[in-house]
Amino acid sequence: MIKLYYTPGSPYARIVRIVLIEKGLQDRVECSVAQTRTPDSPYYAINPSGRVPYLVCGDGRAFEDSALICDWLDRLDAAPRFSLQDDSGWEVRRLEALARSMLDGLAVWVRENSRPAGERSPALIAHESGRARRLADVWEREIARPQMGGDLNLAQIVLACTLGFAARLPQYDWRTGHPALCAWFDAFAARPSFVATQAPAPAPASPGRT
C-alpha cells in the first residue's frame, strides 16, 4: 500500500492531498498524520528529515517534496492530468513556480511568528511581508491568465493552498486592493477537494504547526 505522511496544517501536504482527491486515488493511498517538529518524534525513523509531505511508494522507495510527489501520483493511474506532457505546459509551470515562491515566503513568515515574541526577527518579518505584498500585486495581474481558469492544474492548486495558508497570518491583508485575486480564490475555495483538506483552526493560544 502506498502511504502519504502529512500534517493537517501543512500547505505543501495539502497540495498533494488535493491532487489525490481530484485524481480519485484515495483508495490507493493511505494518509497518515505525522508528528513533526517534536523532539524524538517516531516519525524521524520513517523520514529522517522530519518533513511532510512524504510518500512511501510501497516498492521500497520513499521521497519528499510536494512537486515530485504530485508528479509521481499523477502518473500512478497511467492517465496523467497535471504533469508536463509537451511545450504547452510551460506557462502553467511558470505560474506554479510563482505561486510556490509566494508559499515558501509565507511558510518562513509563519514559522517566525510561531517563535516566542522576544525571539522573532523584525528584519526577517519585514522582508517576508514585503515579498508577500509584492507578490499579491503580481498575482492580481497574473490571475487573468487563461491557465488560472479552465481545467484544473497545479498552478491553481498551489496558489489556492498559498492563499488558504495566508489565513495563518492575520497581519497579512492580501485581499485589500486585489479584487480579481479575491474573486478567484473565493470561487476555488468552494471546490470539494479544497474544503475537505481545510486545516483545523489552531487553538487561540498557539500558532500551530505547519
Ligand SMILES: N[C@@H](CCC(=O)N[C@@H](CS)C(=O)NCC(=O)O)C(=O)O
Ligand atoms: N519544499 C517542500 C517543503 C515541505 C515543508 O517545508 N514542510 C513543512 C510543513 S509545511 C515541514 O515538514 N516542516 C517540519 C519541519 O520543518 O521539521 C515541499 O514542497 O514539500
